[in-house]
Amino acid sequence: MVVGGGPAGLAAARTAARHGVRVVLVDENSELGGQHYRQMPAGFRAPERARIGRESDEGRRLIDEVRGLGVEVRLESVAWGIFDGRVVALATSGESSRIAAETLILAPGAYDRPVPFPGWTLPGVITASGAQNLVKAYRVLPGRRVLIAGSGPLLLAVAHSLLAGGARIAAICEASPMRHLWRYGPRLLPHLNFVQQGHHYRREIAEAGVPFLAGHVIRRALGGAEVTGAVVSPCDGEWRPVGGTELHYDADCVVVGYGFLSSLELSRLAGCEERYAAGLGDYVPVRSRELESTVPGIFVVGAGARVPGAAVALEEGHLAGLAVANRLGLLTGRGYSREASRARGRLLHLAGFRRVMDDLYRFGAGLHALADDLTTLCRCEEVAVSEAVAAVRDGARHVDEVKAWTRIGMGRCQGRMCGPALAHVIARATGGPVTEAGVFTPRPPVKPVRLAALARGGD
Amino acid sequence: MVQTADVVVIGGGVNGVSIAHALASRGAAVALVEKGAVASGASGRSSALVRMHYTNEWDARLAWASFPVFQHWRELMGGPGVFTRTGFVTVVAPDYAENLRRNVEMLRGIGVDTTALDRGELARLQPFANVEDIGAAAYEPESGYADPVETVEGFRRRAAALGARIAQWTAVTRIDRRESRVLGVETSAGRIDAGAVVIAAGAWSARLAREIGLHLPMRPKAIDTVAVARPPELSAPHMVFIDNVLGNYFRPEAGGLTLVGVPCQEWDIDPDGLGTGLPPGAADRGAELLTHRIPAMERATLARGYRAFDGYSADRHAILGGVDGIDGLYLATAFSGSGFKIAPAVGACMAELITEGRARTVDIAPFGLGRFALGRSVEGRYPYAPRPDHVDPLAGRTV
Numbered sequence: 017m018v019v020g021g022g023p024a025g026l027a028a029a030r031t032a033a034r035h036g037v038r039v040v041l042v043d044e045n046s047e048l049g050g051q052h053y054r055q056m057p058a059g060f061r062a063p064e065r066a067r068i069g070r071e072s073d074e075g076r077r078l079i080d081e082v083r084g085l086g087v088e089v090r091l092e093s094v095a096w097g098i099f100d101g102r103v104v105a106l107a108t109s110g111e112s113s114r115i116a117a118e119t120l121i122l123a124p125g126a127y128d129r130p131v132p133f134p135g136w137t138l139p140g141v142i143t144a145s146g147a148q149n150l151v152k153a154y155r156v157l158p159g160r161r162v163l164i165a166g167s168g169p170l171l172l173a174v175a176h177s178l179l180a181g182g183a184r185i186a187a188i189c190e191a192s193p194m195r196h197l198w199r200y201g202p203r204l205l206p207h208l209n210f211v212q213q214g215h216h217y218r219r220e221i222a223e224a225g226v227p228f229l230a231g232h233v234i235r236r237a238l239g240g241a242e243v244t245g246a247v248v249s250p251c252d253g254e255w256r257p258v259g260g261t262e263l264h265y266d267a268d269c270v271v272v273g274y275g276f277l278s279s280l281e282l283s284r285l286a287g288c289e290e291r292y293a294a295g296l297g298d299y300v301p302v303r304s305r306e307l308e309s310t311v312p313g314i315f316v317v318g319a320g321a322r323v324p325g326a327a328v329a330l331e332e333g334h335l336a337g338l339a340v341a342n343r344l345g346l347l348t349g350r351g352y353s354r355e356a357s358r359a360r361g362r363l364l365h366l367a368g369f370r371r372v373m374d375d376l377y378r379f380g381a382g383l384h385a386l387a388d389d390l391t392t393l394c395r396c397e398e399v400a401v402s403e404a405v406a407a408v409r410d411g412a413r414h415v416d417e418v419k420a421w422t423r424i425g426m427g428r429c430q431g432r433m434c435g436p437a438l439a440h441v442i443a444r445a446t447g448g449p450v451t452e453a454g455v456f457t458p459r460p461p462v463k464p465v466r467l468a469a470l471a472r473g474g475d
Numbered sequence: 476m477v478q479t480a481d482v483v484v485i486g487g488g489v490n491g492v493s494i495a496h497a498l499a500s501r502g503a504a505v506a507l508v509e510k511g512a513v514a515s516g517a518s519g520r521s522s523a524l525v526r527m528h529y530t531n532e533w534d535a536r537l538a539w540a541s542f543p544v545f546q547h548w549r550e551l552m553g554g555p556g557v558f559t560r561t562g563f564v565t566v567v568a569p570d571y572a573e574n575l576r577r578n579v580e581m582l583r584g585i586g587v588d589t590t591a592l593d594r595g596e597l598a599r600l601q602p603f604a605n606v607e608d609i610g611a612a613a614y615e616p617e618s619g620y621a622d623p624v625e626t627v628e629g630f631r632r633r634a635a636a637l638g639a640r641i642a643q644w645t646a647v648t649r650i651d652r653r654e655s656r657v658l659g660v661e662t663s664a665g666r667i668d669a670g671a672v673v674i675a676a677g678a679w680s681a682r683l684a685r686e687i688g689l690h691l692p693m694r695p696k697a698i699d700t701v702a703v704a705r706p707p708e709l710s711a712p713h714m715v716f717i718d719n720v721l722g723n724y725f726r727p728e729a730g731g732l733t734l735v736g737v738p739c740q741e742w743d744i745d746p747d748g749l750g751t752g753l754p755p756g757a758a759d760r761g762a763e764l765l766t767h768r769i770p771a772m773e774r775a776t777l778a779r780g781y782r783a784f785d786g787y788s789a790d791r792h793a794i795l796g797g798v799d800g801i802d803g804l805y806l807a808t809a810f811s812g813s814g815f816k817i818a819p820a821v822g823a824c825m826a827e828l829i830t831e832g833r834a835r836t837v838d839i840a841p842f843g844l845g846r847f848a849l850g851r852s853v854e855g856r857y858p859y860a861p862r863p864d865h866v867d868p869l870a871g872r873t874v
Contacts, residue, residue, distance in 0.1 A: 096777070097753075097755070097758075099754070099755035100755065103755065105755065105758075112759065114755065285752070396730065397729075397730060411512065411643060411644075412512070417512055417515075420512075420514065420515065420519050420624060421624060421628070423729075426779070427730060427778075428704060428730075428778050430778075430779060457751055457752075458752070459751060459752040459753065459779065459780060459781055460752055460753055460758070460780060461758065461777050461778070461779065461780065464704065464776040464777060464778055465758070465776060465777040466773070466774065466775070466776050466777070467703055467762040467765065467766055467772050467773055467774070467775045467776065467777060468762075468766065468773035468774065469762075470758050470759045470761075470762030470763075470777060471759070471762040471763045471765075471766045471767075471773065
């Protein structure tokens, strides 16, 4: 069983099915493809010249191939829990069921890192992948004059999409200093295709006259009922804003994208071990060479295992698919070792690029100093940063304790939005490491499920 | 370092902090010892219903004496208010309609504002409810629910302000019993000498008592709760429901949520090692029960779920009072999943018992440990169908 129909999940399903594994592929969206291969919803049409990016064609081919291989595809199905090892609880809008899988490949993807700063809850402040989604799948511009703030290559891709759609971009604020790029030259040589695409984006942005501010972070979004502008300022290498110069930009939309966090709810619930990677500012599942987690029979691949980029996700999915086929005795001996070592070789090659990216866009924990006391930390329960700080003053040390005292993390997002930022707030208040603040204890449901579906459960 | 106190309270749940608060406000030197954070056990995950309807007079009197404290929390305790008034109904099957009317009479006799409703009246009051299998309902317009963590925190804050020592993250390792009396407790932070010790340690109580040779007829049981986000057409809060037909309850919660109690039959759990996630099937069962009573909840979404626990006595009522043969030892435990709403009165009664020798606020003699040996129960004359998860799966086994 494969959870997640993005590049990694599709590749895993394809490889496993090719070798004769009976595969169930589950995705909560109404179309396969995930965020990267986002397809236009059925019923939407756009003229050929209005198509943005080549990804959707690549994705279409992969999806068609997976379907052609007889993979059982379950769309609009939420995997909301894992019980007793590898029993996955699924729910659609009308039904629920539990599937006991022999092996489980988790490819749940990632989501934009939520970064609380004053004004981050104003209407018109949206995430980078949210913006990308609107433009790519729905051909909707989120605003006429857009400020983009964050870090990573996605900012450039979003700017490209927005410019292609006819929006004006006030500025792009990249938190990383982007200095001494020449140092990376030799390590980037084998990856000229990626470099060229980035370079192409940069040139296009420069030609459109958009200021690109490296080493700048967003300080606050301005506006009353909706966003009307934003203030940015320079930051240090840890992404901590440094005083002095503040720049004001008028904008009717602010796009924020400080990298991604892995969706680790399911693997965490299954008991897979993780470690904290400070350079990424996120937890990473511990995996074997076969990409198997510390729970036997559960593999974690793609962005859900903290691997940026669709190219890597495709290879990881492929490798896990091979390992599963091998486990089930469908691909053994030389055949398996040849294919697996090829996949590993390609992954190793891609890892070179990934390391450069991780280094270039190294996460700076100073980001979580942007919020002031009155900033909302938990959007669902509307709890401010100051309440979390007060709980720490009263002796709370773990995110679960702060949760019990302040309700932070009890809302509909299951703590996905506020948990990581809360850990940083606790760490700052205690002066201890962010890992000591821990993560919310995972509990099913990891995603909201309709009651009608549960009430009509399969058993 | 040896400390001294008049009274040591073991357990920082809602009843422990309430007892500490009541003792401190009577001028006693109190030390409360809690092995985790206050409210980290059953209290913090309580659904905290505040209602008076019981099928026995003694629990009802405790709830009725507690009610004004919740209602007037801000004036009496300071800090933010903890009570949300929603109205309360409890429903029974037709076979128990007559019992319900008699209990409503009993409650009105105590002074509780409550009326018995027939099926049609209930349908007018809560038009979205499915009433076809209901025989009668008891309605309390003033009742509702409280914020359990804020309540515990408020008692802790007031108790500390009145001079009580509240030691969190401090475990009692042993109660010091010498023959026929207690002399204090040993804790992870040293010894506390005291003339009186109150066991208010919820699911951990039986273990503590056993170590000094005292058998408490109680067992720890898991409690499952799910939270659902109501659909837009049910966005206005409904009343607190106790459903004696199906054997569960549900109540509104802030943020458009509804909490649903799911019957759970897992006994003799270890409160230290129990996972807080739901078991498989609990969410399905909760969905079934809730959508049966409110069909429009089919469009609700399951938002979260969690597992808690409490100590359940042999007759599913609290054990309150002293212990024959062990001077200075007091029990306020085995609340059997129903201890939140009576905590303010339990605090007052226990403080009176300890300082004056007799509880005046409410007579708590019926809750004494001695009742089990005498074969007496707190249960009233007009009970309802027993809740499925209150039936002992090992019936006949002595607990």
